[in-house]
Amino acid sequence: xxxxxxxFWIVLDSVGIGELPDxxxxxxxxxxxxxxxxxxxxxxxxxxxxxxxxNIAPLxxxxxxxxxxxxxxxxxxxxxxxxxxxxxWELAECGWSxxxxxxxxxxxxx
Numbered sequence: 711x712x713x714x715x716x717x718f719w720i721v722l723d724s725v726g727i728g729e730l731p732d733x734x735x736x737x738x739x740x741x742x743x744x745x746x747x748x749x750x751x752x753x754x755x756x757x758x759x760x761x762x763x764x765n766i767a768p769l770x771x772x773x774x775x776x777x778x779x780x781x782x783x784x785x786x787x788x789x790x791x792x793x794x795x796x797x798x799w800e801l802a803e804c805g806w807s808x809x810x811x812x813x814x815x816x817x818x819x820x
Contacts, residue, residue: 719801720758720761721801722744723794724743724794725743725744726741726742726743726744727742727743727744727745727763727766727767727784728741728742728745728766728767728784729741729742730786731786742767744767744769745767745768745769745770748769748770748771748772749770752770752771753769753771753772755772759772759773759774759775760775760778760779760780761775761778761779761780761782762774762775762778762779762780762781762782763782765778765782766782766783766784767784785797785801787800788800
């Protein structure tokens with residue numbers, strides 16, 4: 711794998727971009743915070759679009775980048791929790807167990 715001199719990790723906390731496969735388990739069917747905002751008004755987010763934000767899911771008034779200048783993706787937690795803190799722990803690779811996010815374990819075993 712290519713080594714990077716620097717990484718800028720941008721997390722848009724509470725800016726959902728479509729439901730996850732387990733949406734029905736949490737009453738989240740149809741959730742798409744960013745998509746609904748984009749439907750209600752044109753967003754002026756050219757830098758995020760160039761990085762690849764509109765390549766994750768369709769956003770009204772935005773054209774996906776043909777060649778994004780960044781890596782992009784949509785995250786999903788491994789644990790059964792749906793709170794911001796658990797998501798941050800997982801992003802930081804704190805090793806929280808998918809069975810119990812409050813029990814410290816070696817994440818390589820999960």
